[in-house]
Amino acid sequence: MxxxxxxxxxxxxxxxxxxxxxxxxxxxxxxxxxxxxxxxxxxxxxxxxxxxxxxxxxxxxxxxxxxxxxxxxxxxxxxxxxxxNGWFDAPSAVGIDYSPLQRDLLAEQFEEADRFTSRVLRQLAGPDAEQRGYVYFSEVPPMQGLDLITLDRLWTAYSQGRFGFTAQAKLLAALDGRYERLWPRIGWKQDGVWTRYPGAFTWSLTAPEGHMPLINQLRGVRLMDALLNHPSLEGRR
Known part of the structure; x- marks a missing residue:
């Protein structure tokens, strides 16, 4: 020992x-x-x-x-x-450069890293999502698994294993898949309105486990559920 x-x-x-x-x-x-x-x-x-x-x-x-x-x-x-500009390999199936994400996570600039992640998710969802500014749950299954894994790996590696899709999925599983129990556990509001603006989010390693990245829940849990259950991420739990 x-x-x-x-x-x-x-x-x-x-x-x-x-x-x-x-x-x-x-x-x-x-x-x-x-x-x-x-x-x-x-x-x-x-x-x-x-x-x-x-x-x-x-x-x-x-x-x-x-x-x-x-x-x-x-x-x-x-x-x-x-x-x-990044020690970890960060492959992409669609040519996305993840060096800005690595730089932000390395410097513990988590809000910028979160914004980058949101942009990538819209890009992976397609031109319609980029134009409207958010992702529909139905656009998640066709997303490139390699890129979702890269996002998750980088968040995991630069957060002492506390943040990322896998961390959120493991917490959800431990709570019997009940989102109403997950929200307070990871420090998100429960009234259907999540925001990254001052006073509403903690952009540091002092945040609760699973706090980041923020997945927009304005339209309920279906987007997060689709993302955490993407086949490429299920294999990382």
């Missing part, structure tokens, strides 16, 4: 990194303060700091390391991110 925080000061930076990479979610979260305190040592490893992680995955430990470097050791990021 991994040791708790009491033993972490004696760990070498390599040992700390290995424990953070291989530990359970609970163990990783207990190491977050130590990772923050030893950011300079971790950054000194350069690309080796991320060598054990898979850029095709959604491991939030890698995303958190990058966010810590963004805040405390930004000089190391260019060598880690390269010309792509």
């Amino acid at each position: 991994l040791s708790g925080l009491s033993s972490t000061p004696s760990l070498t930076v390599e040992q700390l990194l290995e424990r953070f990479r291989t530990g359970s979610a609970r163990q990783r979260r207990s190491l977050i303060p130590t990772v923050e305190k030893r950011a300079e040592e971790l950054a000194s490893l350069g690309s080796a700091a991320l060598a054990g992680f898979d850029p095709k995955g959604d491991d939030w430990a890698a995303g958190w390391l990058l966010q810590v470097f963004q805040r405390q050791q930004p000089q190391v990021l260019p060598s880690l991110l390269g010309a792509s």
Whole structure:
């Protein structure tokens, strides 16, 4: 079993990194303060700091390391991110560039990341959705699964696993699929009016689990239900 925080000061930076990479979610979260305190040592490893992680995955430990470097050791990021402006692979079946989303999530600019996600969902739904400014639930099934997975992976990776479609779907399943129980759990209003404007939404990691991304519910739960049950996302739960 991994040791708790009491033993972490004696760990070498390599040992700390290995424990953070291989530990359970609970163990990783207990190491977050130590990772923050030893950011300079971790950054000194350069690309080796991320060598054990898979850029095709959604491991939030890698995303958190990058966010810590963004805040405390930004000089190391260019060598880690390269010309792509994003460490995680972000494929698209329709040619969408997800580097702006990675930049916003890396910088914990969650409101901008949410707006980007909304635009992509409209783009995936088609020209009619882009023109009207919102998506119908009936436009969700034909959406490209690869792009929905990319959106979900990036939100997962840069939120300590707390945000994204998969996080929302898991919470809903734990609540027996009852949306009226999900809304207060994730911090959304229940009166049919959800807004991203001041006072109504929390754009930080202090938000409740599943709080982001915002899915417009002005027309009831059918859009969110269709999205969370898209075949490509069902396989990620």
